Amino acid sequence: MMNKSVLYVDDEPMNLLLFSKLIGAKYEVITAISGIDALEALHKKPDIKLVFSDLKMPEMNGVEFISKAKKSFDDKLYYIISGYELNNDIKKAIETGLITDYLKKPFNLDIIFKTIEKAFT
């Protein structure tokens, strides 16, 4: 199960709990409560392959976080997972290759699993 770690960043602890519970059965899930927390986690666990980040977070939003993370950890796939509808900022981020794709809340487990599997194969 090495190198199959997934980082999930969200300022809502309940979401972190649910993501861990639902995805954690198949993959190793590392959670972070903020962008800063997530950056630390990336430093600690280099085998993280996928990063799912919430968009709206205090201090550092999802896009800001991914921008920073990508500078140090370019080998990982970054996704935004948000309650917001797909907006221009996200579209731009996809177009520039900053993020790979955008996923919607509430979680669609099928899509999340397909995305992870696709990344690991």
Place this chain on the structure above:
Amino acid sequence: MRDSNILNKSLHFLRRYFKSDRTLYSELFNSITENPLIGVYILQDNKFKYVSKGWCIITGYSSEETVDQMRTMDIIVPSDETNLKEYVKKRMSGNTNTTDNRFRIIRKDGSLAHVKVYGNLIQYKGKNAVAGILIDITQQSAIESNLQENEEKYRNLVENSLVGVYLIQDNRFKYANNYFCEIFGYQPHEIINNIDPALLVHDDDKSKVAGNLEKRLTGKASLLKYEFKGLKKDDSIVYVQVLGTVMQYKGRPAVMGSLINITELKETTEALKESEHLFETLLNLAPYPISVTDKDLKHIIVNNSYCKTFKVTADEVLNKTPKELGFIVKDEDSSMIEDSMLKNNRVDNVETSLYDKKGNKKHFLYSCLKFKYKDGDLILNTFVDITEQNNIKEELSIHKENLEILVEQRTSELNVRNEELKRANKQLKDQKKDLQKTLTNLHTTQQQLIQSEKMASLGFLSAGIAHEINNPLNFIQGGSLAIEQILEESSINNMEEAKTYLNAINEGVRRTSDIVSSLNHYSRRNDKDRVLCQVNNIINNCLTMLKSKVSGNIQIIKDLDLSLPEIQANEGQLHQVLLNIINNSLQAANHELAEIKINTSADNKYVNVQVIDNGEGIPKDILKNVFDPFYTTKEPGEGTGLGLSISYNIIKEHKGSIKIDSEPGKWTKTEIHLPIY
């Protein structure tokens, strides 16, 4: 008469011869006795004692045969013997005035001769004798007897004549015929030898008549013709004309004359004079020039007005033609007048110009008429001077022309003004139209702005709300999924039942999420950016949002082309359009068998959307207005009247087209074509 004078003179000489100096008169006597025309004789004792040469010639007897041989009885016609004796007796008694001295004698040759005898008592050889003269008047007698016959004739004629005939001598009428008496109303016997002729003369003319009578009788005038005022027996007046001459009547002067009654003539003449006077007065009172000319156009009569108008005197113009007076008429006028005269003998109111002798031009209405007078034709000419009228007419015409020009000018000015005003009016109208349009646009824009603002707020809110709702929804869904895993791991008996409820939770989450998502898409209308949109998705989103409005009996039949290409569009705006159209159909189709068909399809250029409902339809007159802003048939508060107008504008902005068709009472079809980029 002359004969008798000569005889008288001869007798005188004879008397002297015998009474006076014989030597003095012997030569004269000889000349008489030698005269072959005069027979001188001396009778004594009833026998001729001497006969002259003339006696012999008259009787045809010689002196020898007669002297002392013959008696008067021998030569006198026996039937005249008594007369002769009577005559001789008278002469013997010294009566010299006897005139009955005509006798007939029988010449020697047996022929009859008429003689006049003048005898006087003389002393011859101491005894009484008769010396006499005898003149042959046979020829004269023949004439006289003719005269007598003629006199008979003429007397009859005179008696019955219609001319009064009279003879006055010694201041009494010696003769007056019947007609004369009739004229003065007398019986002949009342006049003849009875009344003083002066009684028949009116006092007014008495001196004149007496004077004339005197003149004739004294030989100052032999023949006089004059008129006087006569007085009839009944004192009424009679006018007479008399032609009198002096004559010898019975050896003494008398006045004889004829007389005619001219009372009627006088009256007629008076009437004629009056009539002439009236005519002249009228002619001269006439305000128009009038003339009468003969057929050579020579003036015969002109009135005062004629003289005044043509500045001539009557004397100047009489017997002269207009041409001779220097009047000039235009050739065409005069030939026209001549033509008319030839054809109709008249000319009526011909307008003509005439130059008088001073060269002044005058206008006239000229009329003339040919009429017969006595033996020839005359022409009556009348002129109505219309120079003034013509001048006035000309002036009026000039005025009129000026006025017309003025009116024309004014009219054209007014027209220009009018055009200007019209233009200004049109500009104002256009401006008003523009302003109205601008106002409408402003209103539309305002409403659109309000709508946009609402949408913006909605978009802003719905984005946040979506985030805020989606997180809790994530909790629910995540929780539900976690519970499902736990339950599966726990291997509970009634897992299926639990799953049913967990699915209910999940379904609730999904629908809530869809609505939030739809709301989000819908509120994106103000996004400037065009993005790739899937029209099918938009339709589904709309149906999600309208779910609450879809009552159970409405069937929504979707026939969406799954291979529909995405198009570049403003997603929010397309949402708004389709939501609007589907909502309209939902409102229209509210009956038991209500049905809404939604089709999508694509061709090379367009994505096509059809929304067909079997609702109440739209009447033709309303159909043409459905895209007008603020046009609505809905109750106030139910609709703004902007829905389709905004939809129309949105589709136009997307370079597409939108069309609504309807069969009232049956169906309404909305078609949208959106270009594929």
